[in-house]
Amino acid sequence: MSPRKTGSGGLGELFRKDRSHTVIFLVLAALVLVASPYLDYYNTTAVRDAAIFGLFALSLDYFWGKTGQLSFGHAVFFGVGAYAYALVAPVLGGTAGSLAGLGAAVALPVVVAGVIGYFLLFAGIRGDFFTIVTLALGVIAQQLAISWVAVTGGDAGLVGVPPLTLGGFVFFSPTSTLYLALGTLVLLYFVVAILSAGHTGKVLTAIQCNETRAQSLGYDTSAELLKALMLSAGIAGLAGALYAATSGIVVPDLVGLLLSTEVIMWVVVGGRGTLVGPVVGTFLVMRFQQEISSVSAALWPLVVGVGFVILVFTAPNGLLPWLGRMGRRLTGGRTP
Amino acid sequence: MSDLIVILLNAATLTSILMLVGLGLAIIFGLMRVLNLAHGEFVAIGAFAMVVAHDAGLGFIGGLVLATAVGALGGLLLEWGIVRHLYHRPIQAILATWGVSLAFQQLLQLAFGTGARTVPAPIQGAVEIMGTAYPAYRLLLIALSLLLFAGLAIAMRRTSLGLDLRAVIQNREMAESVGINTARTFSISFAIGSAVAAIAGALVAPLVSILPQIGVNYLANSFFVVIVGGVGSLGGVLAGSAFIGGLDSLIAYQLSPSLSRAIVLLLAIILVRFRPQGLVKP
Numbered sequence: 001m002s003p004r005k006t007g008s009g010g011l012g013e014l015f016r017k018d019r020s021h022t023v024i025f026l027v028l029a030a031l032v033l034v035a036s037p038y039l040d041y042y043n044t045t046a047v048r049d050a051a052i053f054g055l056f057a058l059s060l061d062y063f064w065g066k067t068g069q070l071s072f073g074h075a076v077f078f079g080v081g082a083y084a085y086a087l088v089a090p091v092l093g094g095t096a097g098s099l100a101g102l103g104a105a106v107a108l109p110v111v112v113a114g115v116i117g118y119f120l121l122f123a124g125i126r127g128d129f130f131t132i133v134t135l136a137l138g139v140i141a142q143q144l145a146i147s148w149v150a151v152t153g154g155d156a157g158l159v160g161v162p163p164l165t166l167g168g169f170v171f172f173s174p175t176s177t178l179y180l181a182l183g184t185l186v187l188l189y190f191v192v193a194i195l196s197a198g199h200t201g202k203v204l205t206a207i208q209c210n211e212t213r214a215q216s217l218g219y220d221t222s223a224e225l226l227k228a229l230m231l232s233a234g235i236a237g238l239a240g241a242l243y244a245a246t247s248g249i250v251v252p253d254l255v256g257l258l259l260s261t262e263v264i265m266w267v268v269v270g271g272r273g274t275l276v277g278p279v280v281g282t283f284l285v286m287r288f289q290q291e292i293s294s295v296s297a298a299l300w301p302l303v304v305g306v307g308f309v310i311l312v313f314t315a316p317n318g319l320l321p322w323l324g325r326m327g328r329r330l331t332g333g334r335t336p
Numbered sequence: 337m338s339d340l341i342v343i344l345l346n347a348a349t350l351t352s353i354l355m356l357v358g359l360g361l362a363i364i365f366g367l368m369r370v371l372n373l374a375h376g377e378f379v380a381i382g383a384f385a386m387v388v389a390h391d392a393g394l395g396f397i398g399g400l401v402l403a404t405a406v407g408a409l410g411g412l413l414l415e416w417g418i419v420r421h422l423y424h425r426p427i428q429a430i431l432a433t434w435g436v437s438l439a440f441q442q443l444l445q446l447a448f449g450t451g452a453r454t455v456p457a458p459i460q461g462a463v464e465i466m467g468t469a470y471p472a473y474r475l476l477l478i479a480l481s482l483l484l485f486a487g488l489a490i491a492m493r494r495t496s497l498g499l500d501l502r503a504v505i506q507n508r509e510m511a512e513s514v515g516i517n518t519a520r521t522f523s524i525s526f527a528i529g530s531a532v533a534a535i536a537g538a539l540v541a542p543l544v545s546i547l548p549q550i551g552v553n554y555l556a557n558s559f560f561v562v563i564v565g566g567v568g569s570l571g572g573v574l575a576g577s578a579f580i581g582g583l584d585s586l587i588a589y590q591l592s593p594s595l596s597r598a599i600v601l602l603l604a605i606i607l608v609r610f611r612p613q614g615l616v617k618p
Contacts (some may be wrong), residue, residue: 070427116605123609128371128426129563133605135373136556140601143594257552261434268431302442308435309418312428 022193025276029186036178044174046290050283051181052242055188057266057278059235062192064264065273066201067228068208070131073138074236074263079145079255080112081105081237082244083152086161089245098165098245105241106234113233117226124222126211138260145252157251164245177246184242185279188235193275195231204228258301265304268311271318281319338468343589345465349474349543351581352481356536357554358561358573359488360529366505366567367525369426370419373434375558376551378407378530380444382537383546387453396458400538407534408527415526420519437551444548452545477539484535488528489570501525557584557597560604566614575615580604 032047039047060074082105089101120133145152152158164171164180171180195201206214207221215221244250253259262285270281292300315322361375382403389399414436422429457473464470492498500521503511512518537550544550557580565576580600587596 070430072430119605119609123612125608125612128369128430131427131430132371132559133563133608136560136601139552139556140598144598147592147594258438261438264431298442298445301438305435305437305439305442308438309432312422312432312435316425316428 021274021276025189025279026186028276028280029182032182036175036182039178041174044178046286047283048174048178048181048246049243050286051178051185052239052246053263053266053286054279054282055181055185055242056236056239057263057270057282058185058189058192058275059232059239060263061267061270061272061275061278062196062235063228063232064267065275065278066196066204066208067225069126069225069229070134070264071229071232072131072135072264073141073257073260074134074232075257075259076134076137076141076255077109077113077233077236078240078243078259078263079141079250079252080109081240082250082254083145083158083240084108084237085241085244086158086250087151089162090160093162095165095167097162101162101245102164102238102241105237105244107237109233109237109240110230113230114226117229121222121225121229135257135260138255138257141255142252142257145255152252153250155252157249159249161244161248161250163248164242171245181242181246184238188238189275189279192235196275200224200228258304261304261308265308265311268308268316268318271320271322274318274320277318277320284319339589341466341468342470343585345470345474345478346589347578347582347585348478349581350585351577352478352485353536353540353554354558354561354577354581355485355573356481356539357533357558358565358577359485359570360531360533361558362562362565362567362570362573363501363525363529365562366569367501368419368423368522370423370429371426371433371559372414372419373430373555374414374437374440375433375530375533376553376555377437377440377444378410378533378551379537379540379554380441380546380548380551381406381410382534382539383541383544383550384444384448384453384537385534386455386538386541387448387546390455399455399541400535403534403538404531407537408531410534411527411530412523414530415523419526420522437555441548441551448548450548452547454545455541457542473542477543480539481536484532485570485574488532492570497521497524553597556601560601564604564607564615566616569616572614572616579607579615 032051036044036047056074056078059077060071063074064070084104084107085101088104089097091097092100116134116137120130125133146155148154163177169176171177196204203214203219203224206217206219207224211221240254243254266282266285267278268281269285270277270279272278289300292303311318357375357379360378361372364370364372364375385403385406386399389395389402392398394402414433418432418436419429422432457471459472459476461472462469463472463475492502500511500516503514503516504518504521508518536554558577561573561576561580563576564579565574566572583600583603584596587599590596591599
C-alpha cells in the first residue's frame with residue numbers, strides 16, 4: 001500500500017504556506033543585490049562568504065529543522081565538497097574542470113552521507129546518539145584531512161584552487177563571486193523551500209512528530225531520513241565547492257568541529273526549521289564575528305561557547321521566532 | 337613474541353584510560369539521559385592539574401588529589417548550573433555542554449598557553465615481562481585504573497548510593513516514588529563521573545603532550561565505548577573500552593594513529609548497525 005500524496009506542492013504551495021518567510025528572504029536578497037555595487041573589496045568578500053555559509057546553514061536546517069535529527073558533523077560534507085572541487089577542477093581545467101569539480105563536490109558528500117546514513121539510520125540510531133556519532137565523524141574527518149598529506153596537503157591545505165569558469169567567464173572578481181554565491185543561494189533556497197512545503201516536507205514533519213506513527217502509515221521512515229540527509233549533504237558539498245573556488249584555498253578546518261559547531265550556531269540563532277532564519281543568522285553571526293576578531297581572534301571560540309549556553313537558556317528556538325513572538329506581543333497579541 | 341606483548345600491554349593501557357573516561361559518561365547518560373559533551377574537558381582538567389601539581393612540587397599523589405578535587409567540584413558546578421535545567425531537553429543539553437566545552441578549552445589556552453606541556457612519570461625505568469621490557473609507569477597506570485574501576489563497581493553493588501543509582505537507571509519514576517532523592521543522586525553521580533574522568537586525565541598526563549584540546553579525542557572515543565558497550569552497565573563499559581582500545585592499539589601498530597582511530601570508529605559504526613543495543617545488554 002503506498003501512501004496517498006498530500007498537497008499539490010510546487011510554488012503555489014510554498015506561497016500559500018510560508019509566504020512571510022519567503023518574502024523576508026527575497027527582500028533581504030534584493031537588499032544585498034542593491035547594496036553590492038557600493039561595497040568595498042573587504043565587505044564584498046565578507047558578504048559573499050556569508051552567502052556561501054548561509055547556503056551551508058540552509059543545508060543543515062533542511063535536515064535538522066525538518067527531521068529533528070541534529071548532525072554535529074555537518075562540516076564533513078562541506079569540507080569533502082571543498083576538497084573534491086579543489087582536487088578535481090585543476091585536472092581538466094576551464095569550464096569542463098569547473099563542472100567536473102562541482103559534480104564531484106556534490107556527488108562525493110552525497111555518497112558519504114549515503115553510506116554513513118545507511119549504517120546509522122537503518123540501525124535505528126536517532127536523537128542524541130545520532131548527534132554524538134556524527135560528532136565523532138567530524139573528529140575522524142579532521143584527523144584524516146591533517147594526516148593524509150599526499151591528497152589533502154595536510155595542515156597547509158591546498159592552495160591555488162582554480163576559480164569557477166563557465167563558458168569562458170571566470171568568476172574571479174569579488175563582485176562576480178558575490179553574485180555567483182547569492183544566485184546559488186536564492187536558487188537552492190527555493191528548491192529546499194518548495195520541497196519542505198510539499199509532500200516530502202510533510203512526510204519529514206510527520207517523522208519528526210512521531211516516527212512510529214509515520215511508519216504505521218506506510219512510510220519507510222529510515223529511507224526518508226536517509227534521502228533528506230543525502231540532499232542536505234549535497235547542498236553542503238556545493239557550498240564547500242563555492243567556498244574553495246572563491247577563496248582559492250582549502251584547509252582542514254573546513255571539515256573541523258569548530259565549523260560544524262558554528263553552522264549549528266547560525267541555525268540556532270536564526271531559528272531552526274524556518275529556512276530563512278539560518279541564512280539571516282549566518283549573516284548576523286559572521287558580522288558579529290568580524291567585530292570580535294578585530295579585538296582578538298582567540299576570543300571567538302570563547303564567545304561561541306558562552307553564546308551557545310546563553311542561547312539555549314534565553315532563545316532556544318532562535319531569534320526569528322523570538323522576534324515574531326515579541327512582534328505579536330507589541331501589536332496586541334494576535335496569533336496567526 | 338615480544339611485539340605481541342607490547343601490543344597487548346599498549347591495548348591494556350588505552351583500555352584502562354577509556355574505561356575510566358567512559359565510566360563517568362555511562363553513569364551520567366544511563367542516569368539522566370543527558371550527553372555531557374563537556375566530559376572530555378574533565379580529562380583535560382585532570383591533565384592540567386598534574387601540570388600544576390608538578391610545577392608546585394606537589395608530586396604525583398598531590399596531582400591525583402588535586403585532579404580528583406577539581407574534577408568533582410567542576411562536575412558539581414556544571415550539573416548545578418546547567419545540566420540540571422536541561423534534563424528534558426536532550427538536544428539543548430548537548431548544545432549547552434558543548435558550549436561549556438569550547439569555552440573551557442579556550443580558558444585553559446588562556447591560562448596555560450597554546451604550547452604542549454609535559455610532566456615526568458613518577459616512576460621511571462622498565463619492568464621485564466616474559467623477556468620484554470615495558471615502561472613501569474604504564475603498568476602502574478593499568479593497575480591503578482583497574483583498582484579504581486573495581487572499587488566503583490563494588491560501590492555500585494554495596495553502598496546505598498550505588499543502590500539508589502541502579503534504581504534510578506532502571507526506572508526513574510519508580511525510584512522517585514519509593515522516596516529516592518533523584519536530584520541528589522544526580523548531583524553526586526555527576527561529580528563522581530567527572531572526578532573519575534579527571535583522574536583518567538591525571539594518569540595519562542605523563543604519557544602524552546598536554547594540550548587544551550586534549551579532551552575532544554577522549555570524548556569521541558569514550559562515547560563510542562558507551563555506544564558499542566551498551567548503556568547503563570559497568571560490564572558494557574568494560575567491553576566497549578576493550579573493543580575500542582584493543583582495536584586502536586592493534587591497528588596503530590601498523591598504521592598511523594589518525595588513520596587507525598578513523599578505522600576503529602568506522603568499525604564501531606558498522607558494529608552498531610548490527611548490535612544497536614551494544615555488546616552487553618543491561
